[in-house]
Amino acid sequence: MSVTYCAAAPGHPHHGPYHDGEYGFPSADDRVLFERLVLEINQAGLSWLTILKKREAFRAAFDGFDIDRVAAYGETERARLLADAGIIRNRLKVDAVIDNARRIVALRDSHGSFDGWLRAHHPLTKAEWVTLFGRTFRFTGGEIVGEFLMSLGYLPGAHQADCPVQAVVLAQSPPWKAALDAGYRGYEPAK
Template identity: 70%
Template sequence: MSAYCDIAPGHPLHGPYHDTEYGFPQREEAVLFERLLLEINQAGLSWETILRKRAGFRAAYDGFDVDTVAAYGEVERARLMHDAGIIRNRLKIDAAIHNAQVIQRLRDSHGGFAEWLDAHALENAAPRDKASWVRLFKKTFRFTGGEITGEFLMSLGYLPGAHRPDCPVAIVLRERAAR
């Protein structure tokens, strides 16, 4: 089986994502929300499908603005269910709205989504493992099973494995982390 580092470079969609986003730490709330929303929508589909629809998701979900999405009601749900530019799945749409509301509450409890992730990154003075993250995400968010949570966290550098150790992107990420 090929690793993402073997198939992504040079691909018109996977290449730029692999080279500039996958495994790169992020702090901005809209970027974190986008990544979570895209990972949720990828369930049962290929990542290429999601990357092809990324601009559609951005437009449909108001630039991934958490406050705007958190306020969505039935009119917006109906609009999203009819938007061919995204994945039209009621459970995934409801999860996006619910999770935006959760992220709003994380501002009060932790200062924001990134701070919540940071606060939970260690467990008993060691990096939190995937199983523990999955339990935490299932307790906190909707539509966040093992694969979705794992890919979300790996894509942000909270879990290892986004890149092969010898991948040029992995080398850049290690150099950045060492600074």
Template identity: 65%
Template structure:
């Protein structure tokens, strides 16, 4: 098995993400939406491309503010498609706008994206994928799995001997401390 922990140390893009973000719990809606969008952008591409383009994508998507992105129309779509600083795949861009709209509806029903995720925890990866596919668009197994691993809901973000793993565990609230055997 290949580990992100083996690629990241000292790398100018992978290193900071691995050491400060990957696997750490998130509850902020904007941060969760950004992370979900980044995973959509990554589908079929390398994570390095996504990390390099991340600052431009944050700017292009108004900081990944859910309500702002949900209001995007054709003019914003044309602006995004013309922006060489971002990943310009129409299907991915349309999915992000649609998911912002779906996230608004989810927020109205569930209170928040974070609360919705927490209420369904723990689930196996397959069950998470089914849930995300029923709720959002462009939700393949890799997108859902990496999103949930990146926010601490699925195990495997770090090797047991990775120094960051101890910090991830310490940051995890009690509801995220599930016996790894559950996922097997």
């Protein structure tokens, strides 16, 4: 997009609802967190619009982003996913989603939930998050991790300061804002 997301998204049939009601908004729901991770992984190399258009197909293909069900997938489900024209049929991405679901299940032992794991490590800089995700999950490079965390309020930057949605997001005290308010200086804007 040649204009900012905040300028281009409102009114768009796919970008609008995502921008206005999800992007940058915090969530403690592990299913929401897992869905966003799955979508960000699958967006790699593609447009976000492609992913938003396929979102319902992803939801159906991955059992509503039920982490336990996806973690239990075997070869039959993997083959089904690789044959599903409604989603991105990339073997590396499909394998990463299944393996990452298993890793989230394992995080429950140490942190109670995916959300608990995120909160236990917050605040970190983007570079620190990328390193942590790289040690913990598959197919989570810098852009994927950055967008995932920004989309859920762990990193700032989802909305421009003058975007009306920014005020709504800030009212929900996203983790990045709470950290900044508590004195963490890793999220201060560049001067």
